[in-house]
Amino acid sequence: MAADSGAFTNEDSESGEEEGKHVKPFTPEKAKEIIMSLQQPAIFCNMVFDWPAQHWTAKHLSEVLQGKQIRFRMGTKRTDTAPQFETTCSYVEATLEEFLTWNCDRSSISGPFRDYDHSKFWAYADYKYFVSLFEDKTDIFQDVMWSDFGFPGRNGQESALWIGSMGAHTPCHLDTYGCNLVFQVQGRKRWHLFPPEDTPFLYPTRIPYEESSVFSKINVVNPDLKRFPQFWKARRHMVTLSPGQVLFVPRHWWHYVESIDPVTVSINSWIELEEDHQARVEEAITRMLVCALKTAENPHDTRAWLNPTEVEETSHEVNCRYLNGAVSAFFDHYGTSKVVETQALSTDGEYVIKEELNVHSHVEVEQTSSHNLTLGTVKQEAASPFGPDLVPVIPGSQEPPSERGGMFASDGEDFVGKNGKRFRKLHYTKRQRMMSESENAVVEQIASNSTVAPSQTFISTDDLLDCLVNPQVTRIVAQLLIQGKSLRL
Secondary structure, eight states: OOOOSSOSSSSSOOOOHHOOOHHHSHHHHHHHHHHOOOOSEEEEOOSSSSSSGGGHHHHHHHHHHTTTTTTEEEOOOOOOOOOOOOGOOEEEOOHHHOOOOOOHHOOOTTTTTTSOTTTEEEEEEEEEEHHTTTTOOOOGGGGGOGGGGOTTOOOOOOOEEEETTTTTTEEEEEESSSSSEEEEEEEEEEEEEEOOOGGGGGGGGEEEEEEEEEEEEEESSSSSSSGGGGGGOOOOEEEETTTTOEEEEEOEEEEEEEEEESSEEEEEEEEOOOTTTHHHHHHHHHHHHHHHHHHHHHOOOOOOTTTTTTOSOOOHHHHHHHHHHHHHHHHHOOOOOEEEEEEEEEETSOEEEEEEEEEOOOBOOOOOOOHHHHHHHHHHEEEEOTTTTTOOOOBOOSSSSGTTTTTTTTEEEEOOOGOOOOOEEEOOOOOSSHHHHHHHHHHHHTTTOSOOOGGOOOHHHHHHHHHHHHHHHHHHHHHHHHHHHHTOO
């Protein structure tokens, strides 16, 4: 651990020995600096030992919620190659006490879980936002203290709760907004993560549609490589998150998360980033296109393509207002003239930097220059914050970590942290392939979804949407839309 990590105490102590018990490895300022600069997932240790929420077991929460009905997503403990999207799951309204009874395989024939054999099903109370779950117990918000990570005033009000049984999981997806901090409270969860530049190899789709979630068509724990042959190129990072640890998930990292203990409880908060202003425009474009085409295809049934988490109206008028609001918010934020770098498709399908214009906006664009990336990597490695209290999540095997002798097995170089312990030194992720390879994979992924001869290929609405609302495409459309609007201001 670097000597300048900035340890601090939350409480005044009368003796040095007592003070040492309350020392955290990073000050809030240092923790935020790490979060805002780190491009690799990492686990913070020894940062939440004094949080009241560390005692939030499912049993404790069942007593706090006093019989409150919660919606559980029910999935099957199957092992086929298709992801279990929310649109294919069943749902149960039950109390946490009823969930715990069922989870101990003692459910009565009259209980809400009576139709679900515990040996065949898992249950997941996911995306339970504090403001809804604890609406009449707002004092409990203070039990979560994200201010320790450099975000003053941030607590449970900006957090979500996740409670699941063994096998409960979220399908592989990326979040289009912000970065993510995840506090593991009870039980363990295994995370499978993939870097943003591997997006083409994850076969992104917006069906089912959920704002701010791009799903993968692949069941990453049992992939169909005949249908999705590019997936083997994706670099899996795998880690088991244990109670008391906080996982940092950088922007646009794909993740599949599964509960591997009988009961798991997690708390997370999505941290807003500067890039979110353009991302909201991209999401508005996606929403408009998906809703227009899917509603036209079947105007009477949205359940097949609209995620159950989406409760807002999907009419074209509403979506137009949503898009205009996102564009207006973008200009309200940036205001005066800034430089815009736009990406466009050349005739051979490769992305190029098209032009720089002085306009009334500012667009963040990923820099694909290998020279710039190399310089950035050198600077980051020179000031590595990693050690026993900040452990990098590194590329690993597709086998579970427990089968490889620990969750951080890798081929990286060892370095010595404090107390003489040896740790793996992270080589920051580089773009090991040219962008053209990734872009070719975007085209190939559509073709690989069909096994019939080209002359017999059927192009569905979903096939078209996979192209139209591909993240790379909506990014370009958003930039062109903002650019065109700014020239008229």
